[in-house]
Amino acid sequence: MTGLINAVPTDKPDEYRNVFVFLETRKGSxxxxxxxxxxxxxxxxxxxxxxxxxxxxxxxxxPMAEEAAKYGxxxxxxxxxxxxxxxxxxxxxxxxxEFISEEKPNIFLIAATHDGRDLASRIAVKSRTGVTxxxxxIDIDPKERILLANxxxxxxxxxxxxxxxxxxxxxxxxxxxxxxxxxxxDGKNCEMDIRKVKVDPDLIRKEIIGFRPKExxxxxxxxxxxxxxxxxxxxxxxxxLQELAEELGGVVGASRPAVDVGWIERDHQVxxxxxxxxxKLYIAAGISGKAQHIVGMKLSDVIIAINxxxxxxxxxxxxxxxxxxxxxxxxAILKEIKKLKGEKVEEITT
Amino acid sequence: xxxxxxVMIKQVPDSQEVEIDPVTKTxxxxxxxxxxxxxxxxxxxxxxxxxxxxxxxxTIVSMGPPMADEAILECMGKGADRGILLTDRAFAGADxxxxxxxxxxxxxxxxxxxxxxxxxxTSDSSTxxxxxxxAEFLGIEQITYTQSVRFEDGYVIGERELEDGVxxxxxxxxxxITVRLGSNIPRRQTLRKKIDALRKGVESWTLQNLGIPxxxxxxKGSPTVVRSMKTIKEKERSAKRITIEEIxxxxxxxxxxxxxxxxxxxx
Ligand SMILES: Cc1cc2nc3c(=O)[nH]c(=O)nc-3n(C[C@H](O)[C@H](O)[C@H](O)COP(=O)(O)OP(=O)(O)OC[C@H]3O[C@@H](n4cnc5c(N)ncnc54)[C@H](O)[C@@H]3O)c2cc1C
Numbered sequence: 001m002t003g004l005i006n007a008v009p010t011d012k013p014d015e016y017r018n019v020f021v022f023l024e025t026r027k028g029s030x031x032x033x034x035x036x037x038x039x040x041x042x043x044x045x046x047x048x049x050x051x052x053x054x055x056x057x058x059x060x061x062x063p064m065a066e067e068a069a070k071y072g073x074x075x076x077x078x079x080x081x082x083x084x085x086x087x088x089x090x091x092x093x094x095x096x097x098e099f100i101s102e103e104k105p106n107i108f109l110i111a112a113t114h115d116g117r118d119l120a121s122r123i124a125v126k127s128r129t130g131v132t133x134x135x136x137x138i139d140i141d142p143k144e145r146i147l148l149a150n151x152x153x154x155x156x157x158x159x160x161x162x163x164x165x166x167x168x169x170x171x172x173x174x175x176x177x178x179x180x181x182x183x184x185x186d187g188k189n190c191e192m193d194i195r196k197v198k199v200d201p202d203l204i205r206k207e208i209i210g211f212r213p214k215e216x217x218x219x220x221x222x223x224x225x226x227x228x229x230x231x232x233x234x235x236x237x238x239x240x241l242q243e244l245a246e247e248l249g250g251v252v253g254a255s256r257p258a259v260d261v262g263w264i265e266r267d268h269q270v271x272x273x274x275x276x277x278x279x280k281l282y283i284a285a286g287i288s289g290k291a292q293h294i295v296g297m298k299l300s301d302v303i304i305a306i307n308x309x310x311x312x313x314x315x316x317x318x319x320x321x322x323x324x325x326x327x328x329x330x331x332a333i334l335k336e337i338k339k340l341k342g343e344k345v346e347e348i349t350t
Numbered sequence: 351x352x353x354x355x356x357v358m359i360k361q362v363p364d365s366q367e368v369e370i371d372p373v374t375k376t377x378x379x380x381x382x383x384x385x386x387x388x389x390x391x392x393x394x395x396x397x398x399x400x401x402x403x404x405x406x407x408x409t410i411v412s413m414g415p416p417m418a419d420e421a422i423l424e425c426m427g428k429g430a431d432r433g434i435l436l437t438d439r440a441f442a443g444a445d446x447x448x449x450x451x452x453x454x455x456x457x458x459x460x461x462x463x464x465x466x467x468x469x470x471x472t473s474d475s476s477t478x479x480x481x482x483x484x485a486e487f488l489g490i491e492q493i494t495y496t497q498s499v500r501f502e503d504g505y506v507i508g509e510r511e512l513e514d515g516v517x518x519x520x521x522x523x524x525x526x527i528t529v530r531l532g533s534n535i536p537r538r539q540t541l542r543k544k545i546d547a548l549r550k551g552v553e554s555w556t557l558q559n560l561g562i563p564x565x566x567x568x569x570k571g572s573p574t575v576v577r578s579m580k581t582i583k584e585k586e587r588s589a590k591r592i593t594i595e596e597i598x599x600x601x602x603x604x605x606x607x608x609x610x611x612x613x614x615x616x617x
Contacts, residue, residue, distance in 0.1 A: 089491060121482045340602065
């Protein structure tokens with residue numbers, strides 16, 4: 001236990017070297033957001049000529065460690081025990097903090113998943129250092145080796161750059177889905193240091209007694225999202241959007257009120273309290289464009305808005321604005337797509 | 351013996367009223383009303399629903415300016431028994447480390463606690479790091495991001511929402527629990543409890559009550575500092591007006607630029 005104790009600056013920051021990333025695992029494999037951490041961690045380590053070390057805690061770690069190595073780290077540091085099979089905060093934080101005191105990393109990055117955030121500030125407190133939450137831009141000052149941790153604040157309107165100048169390691173959790181997964185390359189050199197540990201029984205204070213996998217429909221990976229809002233006026237409007245989405249090989253999204261009135265299930269909701277999507281094309285049909293919806297779709301490559309109101313807020317977020325009734329516009333888009341596909345068929349067959 | 355439950359809450363600017371200044375792109379907090387952080391309201395509801403079933407005593411602990419007692423009174427109006435506001439100029443400017451330390455120091459002054467509840471995160475800082483920090487300072491286990499919590503046969507059973515499913519966790523008190531935003535419907539205050547709350551009032555604790563040095567808390571005790579704030583540049587979008595007749599042209603453009611893939615299935 002850390003006890004009620006303050007954060008302490010390091011007097012020898014030069015002793016702290018290398019970049020740690022935490023590997024979160026699920027059912028025997030490393031989760032995607034942790035591979036993203038390897039990507040950004042590698043970039044940072046290379047900028048200052050340091051090593052990238054992956055920290056992994058669990059059971060049967062070897063295959064996962066080997067897999068992580070293919071994404072480009074110099075070393076995998078692991079704590080392995082049957083007692084660590086499931087994610088348990090206290091022993092996980094304990095071993096992560098032990099690795100810190102032993103190896104003295106300059107930086108420690110953790111994906112800001114629920115388990116990642118569960119763990120990060122406990123590790124920080126144990127190491128009596130700071131942690132910046134949910135970063136979307138991460139860089140390093142190459143001379144001072146100071147982590148430049150940037151996180152969106154004020155409803156995503158502003159990026160705050162946060163430094164942890166005097167405490168080590170400099171820790172950050174990073175938003176999943178923002179950083180790139182590096183290319184997977186076989187046969188990279190990587191030192192393996194997986195230790196069998198005996199977990200102090202006093203650290204085992206919770207038990208995972210069940211797991212219900214999500215059966216939800218996941219709209220976040222789709223290239224095309226066709227979303228509807230209250231402007232559809234009725235549930236049947238979503239059948240029309242579904243037809244268009246299918247024709248485009250995409251999925252259907254929705255505003256929260258459209259979900260609230262029961263026109264479509266909650267797992268289709270886009271926005272602050274729904275999903276954040278980043279497709280190549282986003283179609284907003286009968287959606288006004290309130291801030292809570294915009295945060296869920298503004299990173300889309302191309303946005304088409306369909307709205308009868310020429311002054312709707314969605315207009316300024318659109319690349320194409322069709323100022324018309326959804327029941328005119330959607331069938332017209334569908335028709336034109338079928339027509340174009342028909343032409344392509346002709347091109348092929350003639 | 352009654353179950354001792356602590357609920358950590360924060361008063362935040364109302365996110366529905368927060369306006370983002372179109373020019374400076376910063377939060378215009380002046381206009382916003384201050385409210386109880388919604389996820390904390392869900393945390394309180396989770397605690398109250400345990401109190402509905404077993405003998406329990408709920409203490410609200412919050413760090414904030416003197417006016418934050420309003421949010422604590424609201425919690426008492428819903429059924430919390432005691433309210434403590436940690437308020438001192440020395441606490442100002444704290445990042446998550448000293449915030450957790452201050453709250454933990456206060457909680458450790460209570461005679462006893464079995465469960466500590468908190469919202470999953472606050473709407474104004476969105477870190478989710480304070481709750482786990484408190485658990486670390488107090489040396490207890492935690493169950494975060496719960497969508498439901500029950501107390502059965504001396505164990506806390508929490509259903510944690512994860513990216514790929516729901517994990518069911520069992521732990522013996524003392525344990526810290528963080529609660530998902532919107533995971534339950536918080537009850538309203540009752541007139542009787544509101545009157546009781548006003549009669550009891552909110553205790554005000556300063557740094558002196560906590561017995562930790564001033565340089566451990568607030569801005570001085572914070573390992574992180576904000577170096578700069580930059581407006582996030584929104585992608586410029588042209589909002590090109592398209593009539594129904596021009597949709598064919600638009601579809602063609604999108605197909606040519608590769609946004610739309612006109613995959614033609616074998617006939
Ligand atoms: C804490 C909080 C969280 C929230 N989270 C979310 C979230 O995650 N996602 C979300 O979407 N919202 C969210 N909201 C709600 C959000 O503030 C808006 O209320 C919501 O996005 C509006 O939905 P809408 O655009 O479908 O409806 P409206 O705002 O009612 O807009 C309907 C639009 O349709 C247009 N229209 C009407 N008829 C037609 C027609 N025939 N053809 C074409 N256009 C037509 C209208 O001009 C109007 O612009 C949240 C709110 C709060 C307070």
